[in-house]
Amino acid sequence: MIEWLFFLLPVAALSGWLLARKHYKHNPRLQGSAVSPDYFQGLNYLLNEQPDKAIEVFVRLLEVNSETVETHFALANLFRRRGEIDRAIRIHQNLIARPNLPVAQRTQALVELGLDYMNAGVLDRAEQLFLDVLNKPSPPTEAFQQLLRIYQQEKAWPKAIEMAQKVQSQSQENMGALIAQFYCEMAEQQLKSSNNNVAILLKSAHFHDHNCVRATLLEAKLHMQAGNFRKASKSLLRIEKQDHRFLQEALPLLLDCYLQMNNLKVFNNWLDALLVEYPNMTSARLMLTHVIQLQQGSQAAQDYLYPQLQKHPSVEGLHRLISLGEQSNPMLVPLIKGVTDTLVRRGYRYTCKSCGFAGKSMHWQCPGCKQWGSVQPTEIHLSSLETLLESSK
Numbered sequence: 001m002i003e004w005l006f007f008l009l010p011v012a013a014l015s016g017w018l019l020a021r022k023h024y025k026h027n028p029r030l031q032g033s034a035v036s037p038d039y040f041q042g043l044n045y046l047l048n049e050q051p052d053k054a055i056e057v058f059v060r061l062l063e064v065n066s067e068t069v070e071t072h073f074a075l076a077n078l079f080r081r082r083g084e085i086d087r088a089i090r091i092h093q094n095l096i097a098r099p100n101l102p103v104a105q106r107t108q109a110l111v112e113l114g115l116d117y118m119n120a121g122v123l124d125r126a127e128q129l130f131l132d133v134l135n136k137p138s139p140p141t142e143a144f145q146q147l148l149r150i151y152q153q154e155k156a157w158p159k160a161i162e163m164a165q166k167v168q169s170q171s172q173e174n175m176g177a178l179i180a181q182f183y184c185e186m187a188e189q190q191l192k193s194s195n196n197n198v199a200i201l202l203k204s205a206h207f208h209d210h211n212c213v214r215a216t217l218l219e220a221k222l223h224m225q226a227g228n229f230r231k232a233s234k235s236l237l238r239i240e241k242q243d244h245r246f247l248q249e250a251l252p253l254l255l256d257c258y259l260q261m262n263n264l265k266v267f268n269n270w271l272d273a274l275l276v277e278y279p280n281m282t283s284a285r286l287m288l289t290h291v292i293q294l295q296q297g298s299q300a301a302q303d304y305l306y307p308q309l310q311k312h313p314s315v316e317g318l319h320r321l322i323s324l325g326e327q328s329n330p331m332l333v334p335l336i337k338g339v340t341d342t343l344v345r346r347g348y349r350y351t352c353k354s355c356g357f358a359g360k361s362m363h364w365q366c367p368g369c370k371q372w373g374s375v376q377p378t379e380i381h382l383s384s385l386e387t388l389l390e391s392s393k
């Protein structure tokens with residue numbers, strides 16, 4: 001309750017000041033006299049820890065007009081931020097009920113009330129309010145954006161697409177990538193069941209975002225379901241142009257396609273060329289190792305991977321090499337040392353428990369948040385090694 005007071009007192013003081021100012025303006029003879037006794041009654045309720053009664057007094061006291069309406073908004077926002085949604089709702093409803101409220105502020109109050117309902121998790125009420133706001137002259141972008149949020153939470157994808165397009169035309173912000181994701185959500189659902197209009201949905205996704213990797217992956221899966229591995233592989237190869245960082249997602253599907261087409265040689269050559277272009281792509285290197293193993297056996301795979309790891313050390317690569325049967329080779333030790341050296345060198349050994357700053361040397365005063373004694377030694381390099389080893393299983 002004491003904490004509550006600290007928050008509310010400045011607002012109460014501001015209300016008092018606004019009230020006094022208004023009072024003086026309209027009644028010059030009152031200059032020098034005290035503010036309304038109601039104001040003190042409100043303060044009294046506050047001091048007696050009766051916030052509900054205090055709010056009632058303040059709300060009644062502050063006649064809603066262009067001077068005091070901002071105080072109401074501030075008070076309500078304060079309550080909403082503190083999770084006291086029902087109080088925020090009461091203030092906003094009180095504002096909306098005033099017939100003399102200017103149009104722009106009424107719209108704002110409706111939006112704020114909608115936000116209250118969003119916070120309370122009453123999405124259908126929030127939706128109705130924001131939809132009402134859209135019918136007002138020059139509706140604020142906030143209403144469109146909140147509706148977009150609601151439709152995403154409800155997974156109502158067609159409505160979300162419609163709203164994203166409205167946000168785009170309102171704010172000139174490019175929503176293409178987002179709209180493409182919504183089409184992919186719909187396509188993914190359909191792919192599990194009937195899949196008769198999946199292709200159309202994916203076309204729409206690509207129409208809105210030419211470089212939508214997710215739509216390309218789904219397109220490939222659709223072709224694979226139909227047994228058309230040539231078309232599927234053609235789709236998957238396009239991902240290199242769209243965003244090569246996502247190729248990792250395509251590699252297992254590509255392997256499947258080339259196995260089905262009985263054409264691993266082509267896949268092998270493509271991976272070779274890919275690694276020339278992107279020498280640090282560990283996923284491609286491991287896939288190539290696997291392809292070599294399938295074509296020429298474990299020894300050939302080891303012979304390929306071993307010199308590769310000397311140039312491009314990686315925990316995953318090392319793991320693969322060991323699984324291929326390299327355990328007894330003494331040449332493995334310098335390779336392991338190369339990997340652990342990198343991990344130790346790159347790992348942050350000190351972190352601040354207060355701000356999360358991470359560094360390689362001890363600081364008794366944190367360079368990030370300037371606190372004393374908050375930086376502590378950690379076993380981060382050890383745990384990150386374990387995490388990496390864990391994730392490569």
Ligand SMILES: [Zn+2]
Nearest residue numbers: 352355366369
């Ligand atoms: Zn810090």
